Amino acid sequence: MVDEDPNWRVWMAAAQAGDARSYAVLLRVVLPWLRRRARARWPYSSAADLEDMVQETLLAFHQNRHLYDPGRPLAPFLFGILKLRGADVRRRRQRHAGRETAIDEVPVTFSGLIMNETQESDSDHAVMLAAISKLSERDRMVLELLKVQQLSLREAAVQTGMSIMALKVATFRATQRLKAAMKGARSDAN
Amino acid sequence: MQTDDLITHLTQNLPPVRRAASPWALLLRWVLVTAPVLVLVVGLMGPLPHLTTLMMQPRFMRAELLAGVTALTAAYAAFCAGRPDEPVWKLWLPAAAFCLWVAELGRQCFVLSVQTKGAALVLHTDFMCIPAIAITGLFPAIAMVWFLRKRTAFRSTHASLCGAMAAAAAAEVALPLFHAADTMMMVLVWQMGSVVLFTLFAAACGRFILTEPAMI
Numbered sequence: 208m209v210d211e212d213p214n215w216r217v218w219m220a221a222a223q224a225g226d227a228r229s230y231a232v233l234l235r236v237v238l239p240w241l242r243r244r245a246r247a248r249w250p251y252s253s254a255a256d257l258e259d260m261v262q263e264t265l266l267a268f269h270q271n272r273h274l275y276d277p278g279r280p281l282a283p284f285l286f287g288i289l290k291l292r293g294a295d296v297r298r299r300r301q302r303h304a305g306r307e308t309a310i311d312e313v314p315v316t317f318s319g320l321i322m323n324e325t326q327e328s329d330s331d332h333a334v335m336l337a338a339i340s341k342l343s344e345r346d347r348m349v350l351e352l353l354k355v356q357q358l359s360l361r362e363a364a365v366q367t368g369m370s371i372m373a374l375k376v377a378t379f380r381a382t383q384r385l386k387a388a389m390k391g392a393r394s395d396a397n
Numbered sequence: 398m399q400t401d402d403l404i405t406h407l408t409q410n411l412p413p414v415r416r417a418a419s420p421w422a423l424l425l426r427w428v429l430v431t432a433p434v435l436v437l438v439v440g441l442m443g444p445l446p447h448l449t450t451l452m453m454q455p456r457f458m459r460a461e462l463l464a465g466v467t468a469l470t471a472a473y474a475a476f477c478a479g480r481p482d483e484p485v486w487k488l489w490l491p492a493a494a495f496c497l498w499v500a501e502l503g504r505q506c507f508v509l510s511v512q513t514k515g516a517a518l519v520l521h522t523d524f525m526c527i528p529a530i531a532i533t534g535l536f537p538a539i540a541m542v543w544f545l546r547k548r549t550a551f552r553s554t555h556a557s558l559c560g561a562m563a564a565a566a567a568a569e570v571a572l573p574l575f576h577a578a579d580t581m582m583m584v585l586v587w588q589m590g591s592v593v594l595f596t597l598f599a600a601a602c603g604r605f606i607l608t609e610p611a612m613i
Contacts, residue, residue, distance in 0.1 A: 230407075235404060270550065274481075286481075
């Protein structure tokens with residue numbers, strides 16, 4: 208790991224003490240290094256998979272930054288996480304690939320793609336937007352992270368500072384409130 | 398989600414974190430907590446009447462020493478397993494120690510069986526070994542889980558396996574001091590079998606205890 212900048216350790220020690228600016232600098236500096244190492248380790252993986260591995264590594268690094276000892280180089284710590292999380296991502300991909308069936312070409316008259324009558328009204332954009340605007344800030348944030356951005360519960364927990372259980376409850380309640388708001392919006396429109 | 402956005406999110410409202418103790422420091426703490434309890438267990442169960450004579454025998458002391466080394470290396474490997482920057486060879490140290498230990502017991506069994514014309518190979522049921530190891534290893538195992546929790550986000554299965562082996566080997570250090578085995582074959586099959594059983598069982602369960610997501 209000769210390609211480690213000596214500043215990495217300093218920035219990481221500051222990040223452990225709560226210095227967000229040093230942490231941001233560190234993460235932005237190590238990002239291309241991580242991408243390079245991921246590409247070198249898994250040369251046949253797709254670009255999307257490699258980026259997933261890098262993101263998983265950053266998340267795991269963030270969650271376990273207390274495990275780092277500033278007396279030791281940072282590169283092996285980061286690379287160790289990359290190896291473990293990268294292997295997890297590859298295993299997940301292989302599992303999913305076993306369950307997926309590739310469909311080459313779908314004829315335009317393929318009956319499976321025909322929308323039923325209610326689907327159009329269910330996905331009525333205007334009703335949805337009106338209902339979302341009636342929700343509280345917290346409900347909107349939870350739905351945005353978990354339903355729109357489709358983050359995992361763990362990723363959303365890191366971003367919001369909420370526990371996974373609290374997030375599950377908040378998502379359930381926000382969905383219920385959204386349903387109620389959409390019903391109200393539809394009855395108003397009718 | 399874009400990686401740049403992820404970095405922005407991660408760096409917002411960054412709380413300070415308390416650095417985790419090093420594997421050596423954790424090992425020291427585990428030994429300091431476990432050793433007095435094992436001494437207490439031996440005291441409560443009543444040490445063997447001929448313990449002083451036993452301790453004069455090199456073969457007994459070699460087995461005890463190797464059990465101790467296995468316990469220490471397994472505990473150290475368990476604490477290293479959760480660190481992504483620890484080299485893999487450290488994680489396999491207890492396997493080497495365990496093999497040496499079993500090999501020494503096997504050698505003793507062979508030598509004694511030749512000397513006693515097969516008497517050392519006599520094997521009969523002794524189900525007391527299993528609960529005795531489990532009870533003696535309970536506190537070292539609890540202490541191990543306590544020290545491993547929140548420090549084992551990576552390789553948790555390996556950490557569980559090594560942690561369980563450390564607890565079982567620690568119990569096996571104390572067990573011969575208060576529970577006599579009739580023959581070497583009894584030691585090899587019942588006591589070592591209990592260690593393996595306890596290790597595998599605790600490893601299978603421990604993984605679920607240790608993989609609680611760290612909410613920081």
